Amino acid sequence: MDGTLNKIHIIGAVGSGKTTLARKLFTSLSLPLYELDNLVWERRKEGDIRRPPELRDAYLNEMIQLDRWIIEGAQHLWVNQSFQQADLIILLDVPYRQRVTQIMKRYVLQKAGMEKAHYTPSLQLLKKMFEWNNDYQNYERESILRMLEPYKNKLQIISSKKETKAFLDAAVIPLK
16 A cells, blocks of 8 residues: 555445444554544433534534544545545445344344444344445445545445455554
8 A cells, every 4th residue: 555544534334344444444553533423423321412414514624634534434425525635535345245244243242242332222223224234235335436436546445354354464454
C-alpha cells in the first residue's frame, strides 16, 4: 500500500465486518476510531435517542477536520465530506449469507454477554438488522458504488475474509 494512511473511511452493510476491520486498523495504526452510529444516536441508559441531522452533521464535520482518523459505518447519504477527506475508502462488500451469519453470531454473543455493544440487543433490533441487510443488498449497494465512483483512485473493495487478510498483510498490519 502506497502513501501514509491518516484518514480511513470504512463502509459496508450491517454484518460485513466494518467494526472488526476498524478495530484492527485502530490497533495497528494507532488512529482514532469513530463509529458513525454514535453520531446518529445519543447513547442513554434508558435507550438511544436519534440526534437531529444538523447536530450529527456538525459532529462529523468536527471529526473530519482532525489530522488522523478511522470512520466506520453503514451510512452513506450524509458522509460524502468524509469520503472527500479520506486517504483510503474501504467498501466491505461481502456476500449476503456471510452477513446474515455474522448478524446472528453477533446477536448470540451479545445476548450471552460475551461481546460488548453500544446498544441493547433485542429481537426487534435483530429484525431491523435483517431489514437493513436486505435493503443494502436490494437497493443501497448500487447507490453506494455509484457514490464512490469519483473516489475510485482511493477505493479498496473487499469481498471476503481472505481479501481482508490480504489487505491487512499488504498494509503490514498483523492479523490478530
